[in-house]
Amino acid sequence: MDKTYTIAIDAMGGDNAPEEIVKGALLARDKYKNLHLNLYGDKGKILELIGETKQDRIKIINTTEMIEMGEEPVKAVRKKKDSSMVVATNAVKGGSADALFSAGNTGALLASGIFIVGRISGIERPGLLTVLPSVDDPKRQWVFMDVGANAEVKPSYLYQFAVLGNFYATHVLKKPNPEVKLLNNGTEEDKGDKIHIQAYQLLKNGKQLNFTGNIESRELLNGHADVVVADGFSGNAALKAIEGTALTMFAGLRKILVNGSLKTKIGAALVKPALKEFSSVLDYNNAGGAVIAGVKAPVVKTHGSAKAKTVSNTIGQIKIMLESNLVPDITKYVDENKDQFKIILEEK
């Protein structure tokens, strides 16, 4: 039988919690036979939702507090000791769960991951990692990190993001020799501010990485890289600009097609299935949740408005992270390459 894993589920985080989280957990439980799911939250409510369903491989742990979406993250994590998120994170820290899932407050999950689960020794700053599609070749998914955890970075952080992203690409996306690029404001080696110029040199000299230079945000969706490394500020700006432009364009398209002439309306009805298929390529939710990369266990955040199916898919993503030995392999690599990491730290 497959090795079994236990995933701690923050059942109260997200706009549709606990309903969609619990439904999604049940879907995942039925789909992935080697997973045990521990649900943290309001036991009464969760039991009501589960109803007559069998509770195989499901455990409910009652918690009395909730971290809201708008709360100040660090303060919330510190104060709400009995919140579903904090208790679930402590379970991972204590070893009674192998990984953590949440659709709740991103900042609070980041703080929980970093301060409770803890950084992998040698990784200075964990970051937010997400997987995006390529429009030209929907099968060429790529890893984008950091997309918002670290507004201020040092060159060494960027190097470490590359290592983390590289492991994610090999282990979870199963890419044999991922092409790593640095998000910058031009493709030439000397582009960007001091930090990016120095990071370029670190990446170029990092012999275990297949680093192929800078990438501009204009090219991100065109499938030119498997891993794109960014500081959290411009990575966030690029990610949100992509999301915003795609959403705005689809909304604008819908508007002109629906409000158009009769001819346009007939045409719109005919192209609708093709448009729907196209929009699903760009729906980055299909690619799963955002990972707090660089901490001692898989900690994954799906978007706040996630429905059951997305919750289940994200749990499937965590399963691959666990089965591929992602975190232990990163830990081992960083430990074995201490000297290299040390040089980088001194250089900065």
Added chain:
Amino acid sequence: MDKTYTIAIDAMGGDNAPEEIVKGALLARDKYKNLHLNLYGDKGKILELIGETKQDRIKIINTTEMIEMGEEPVKAVRKKKDSSMVVATNAVKGGSADALFSAGNTGALLASGIFIVGRISGIERPGLLTVLPSVDDPKRQWVFMDVGANAEVKPSYLYQFAVLGNFYATHVLKKPNPEVKLLNNGTEEDKGDKIHIQAYQLLKNGKQLNFTGNIESRELLNGHADVVVADGFSGNAALKAIEGTALTMFAGLRKILVNGSLKTKIGAALVKPALKEFSSVLDYNNAGGAVIAGVKAPVVKTHGSAKAKTVSNTIGQIKIMLESNLVPDITKYVDENKDQFKIILEEK
């Protein structure tokens, strides 16, 4: 009669130079009766293109060198003293022209603007300013600055970008009380790195600005601001991500519509006019060229692949900059508010 202005035209810069530049200049000459256009470039070639056309309000100044698109900007400007761009810029500096147009090397034009035309006294760093559309409300154009000149900024630069953007919005876009926002990785006051947190405070306390807080790049196309201030690194990342996503989506759409089933193809033919209209809203070239803002005269760059019509439109944009007294009004304002600018400089 209207006041007349002379615009120096770099006739050799751009992928379609000199053909489309000269054609565009002739269009603009016919359209804008108070403009004199001085064309800098290969006199023989330009004369050939003009042919039998009357040379009213057109002057040709022969130059023997050209700055190529891929050249290292600062070096090129320094070495190629007889290039069309450098000679045209010197004409602006010397007073024989009021403004400069080019479709050539952006970096070289930036260097020419800053080092030859010169900074407005009190403006520490000129930047690249561009105008973008809103998809929700195509009439609500907005000013975006800096989109790439300054990868590294100080809070005072960001404040000055806001002042420059604000003047552009009032003078050129004719907005009475422009809403100014700061591009940041969240809407809260304490978001971003130290520089953006400090810039927020400067902008909030800058009493002559209608500053209404941070904006995330996700909202840029939704018409929530008239002026968006950004550091050149993340501004560039956001701008190129918007461009790239829009281009990639249109290309992807075209592909699925053309390669689709017969039903899809028929539908595609019917919706084509509506799609074309929609894509023109997002075609940011309609909004004109990128302005080197903060220098002592209007210096405007249109994109390298510009055709005659875009060249003519960009010359029309320069005409509005001149007629609205943009640069003199900025110069006067900065001079009259020296104390305020001084405080900002000391605070940083």
